[in-house]
Amino acid sequence: MYPAFVVSPMDFSLSTLSEKFKQLASSFSVKDGESVLGIDIGTSSIKIVQVKEVKGSAVLETYGEIALGPYANAEVGQSVMPPPEKIGEALKDVLREANATAKVGGFSVPLSGSLINVITLPTKDHADLATMIPIEARKYIPVPITEVALDWFVIPDEEAKFLSPQGGAAKSDHSTDVLLVAIHNAVLAKYQLVTEAAAITPRFFEVEPFSMGRASYEHTTAPAMIIDMGASSTRVYIIEFGIIDVSHTIGRGGQDLTLSLAKSMGATFQEAENIKRDKGLSESEVGSAALDFIFAEARRILLTYQRKEGKAVSQVVLVGGGASLKGLKEVASRSFDARIVIASPFEKLAAPAFISDVLKGAGPSFASAVGLALRALHQ
Secondary structure (H helix, E strand, C coil), X not given: CCCCCEEECCECCCHHHHXXXXXXXXXXXXXXXXXXXXXXXXXXXXXXXXXXXXXXXXXXXXXXXXXXXXXXXXXXXXCCCCCHHHHHHHHHHHHHHCCCXXXXXXXXXXXXXXXXXXXXXXXXXXXXXXXXXXXXHCCCCCCCHHHXXXXXXXXXXXXXXXXXXXXXXXXXXXXXXXXXXXEEHHHHHHHHHHHHHHCCEEEEEEEHHHHHHHHHCCCCCCCXXXXXXXXXXXXXXXXXXXXXXXXXXXXXXXXXXXXXXXXXXXXXXXXXXXXXXXXXXXXXXXXXXXXXXXXXXXXXXXXXXXXXXXXXXXXXXXXXXXXXXXXXXXXXXXXXXXXXXXXXXXXXXXXCHHHHHHHHHHHHHHHHHHHHHXXXXXX
């Protein structure tokens, strides 16, 4: 049960491959236990990952991706905003074609649909936090508290000390730092329609950078930059100890590379998209120039952060559909002194060796979905 594929509404031809994977996987010792999903709904596609915990390890059961373009009368790879009912239909389709059986899981929420703050509360008693946080949150959230859903977790003292520019010297010994996340109810209402249409029970909703960070790289004491290369835009995050220090959106993404390539070649969007996926940057200086712009902006963000905070970024992690582009790492290395890493989130999961190369190639697109699935196992 380890199908590896990308499907569109008009391309459901991999059932025999899926059946073969199920037969081969029967030798992989999987005990009874709850299977859970990680579901990442983007602007160009939906990614799902189903996992199960076996003897303390997270085991990959199945995964899949489906393009959203055809559900909105657009091309595969284009950024679209179909209504929730159509998104739910697409989710049902990819779950069916991936042979996913789980009915519960975690869903990603874009950073634009949330508000994030680190707040300090005058108590060490965690029992008091549940009462204090909704009251204190009103000071940091610029909308009525009734219009958002709150989530939070305590930042350990050792991590809070490193997050403070003063090394925590000004912080009281009787206070607690908390990461506060507020998600707009309107966003959750949209997801509610999607989950109802697909008959999936959401176990939690998580802001996308957190799930990406959980699955994309090994955390160290130094901050890391995540560059999420989506279809319509590129999101840049600098994360330290799981806390988002910087977030920035660059208004160019994979769709812009395809459009530039189509224009230069006199090709259709779909023809250019296929060339981009097959050939990468080796055939297109147009795409390379567009990426140079994205990475120049990301470098500016990185240097500004390092000057302001006095901290060196240890690594630049590339995630998202655009991170699978051939030749991308070489282009990125021209803009950064830090180590460049292409995310390999499936390495966090146990899976048969015979699909390791396929998982490595698909991995950057599934960073958020894998991170969600990992959290869902323990939620």
